[in-house]
Amino acid sequence: MGAGKSTIGRLLSLDLDLPFYDSDKVIEERAGTNIPWIFDVEGESGFRERETAAIDDLTQMKNVILATGGGAILKSENRQFLKQRGSVIYLKTSVELQIERTRRDKNRPLLQTEDPTAVLQNLMNIRDPLYQEVCDHVVTTDKRNPKLVVSEIKRVLGL
Template sequence: MAEKRNIFLIGPMGAGKSTIGKQIAQQLAMEFFDSDQEIEKRTGADIAWIFDLEGEEGFRIREEKVINELTEKQGVVLATGGGSVLSKDTRNKLSARGIVVYLETTIEKQMARTQKDKRRPLLQGGNAPRERYEEMAKQRNPLYEEIADIIIKTDEQSAKSMANYIIEQIDQI
């Protein structure tokens, strides 16, 4: 039954939302979207450039609009940006329009998975990435928990086994 419902993946950067989301979509023959990739496709610019030009506030406005449009579709798997939950409107739409899966991970795993990624503007320019991750976790983790239908730790499993587990959990809802 999972393939009949929208599945929205939330969580911090480096949690595996895009990788696991693609696996779920493939297994359920659903359409996959990544909100950050969709913003880049629509603007013709990468996220870092949008942040440089419009700041985080401008980016969040774009993100809110894209997520609103994508969550109106039926039978999609959507990987959201880590900060998308900062918008109450976005949280409400995710909750109302599908099953929300919070992919939880440790700061150590986040750092290992994102350390070489230059496409994450919130990590650029600072000398203390660990503190930045901790700040974001303190602010965002309660918001992820607030709207999650399912919470899954992603640190030890492969993307394929995580996708299988998530599908099983959704089928039980």
């Protein structure tokens, strides 16, 4: 959350002239509602099922840029789809910067709590090893201009 996946994904897609997909937006379009509503009505498990279906479909497409939700990595099926069907860039950022970037965003159900810093730290502890397992490259986004991050991604991909 707050690593810049959507922003950097859009910029990269423009730079490479490839279509960009954000799996969270695809889920919302398919459901006809927003993610907080899905969490309220179906719970996180219902959302994760929708997420896996979307990632399965999106990773079968060729020559696209895909940004997934931060928790997509939790399901082994999603990790397999991502690893086997494309190049995976882990946009890594600090918990402090995640808090700064997400503090006013009410569309992040997991952060609607008394202590979002503790939530993000716990998520990082769980997710970071999974991101490391799946990714082809780690690119740090802390305090970096998104265009510089795009340039680094292109460099590590040999583009």
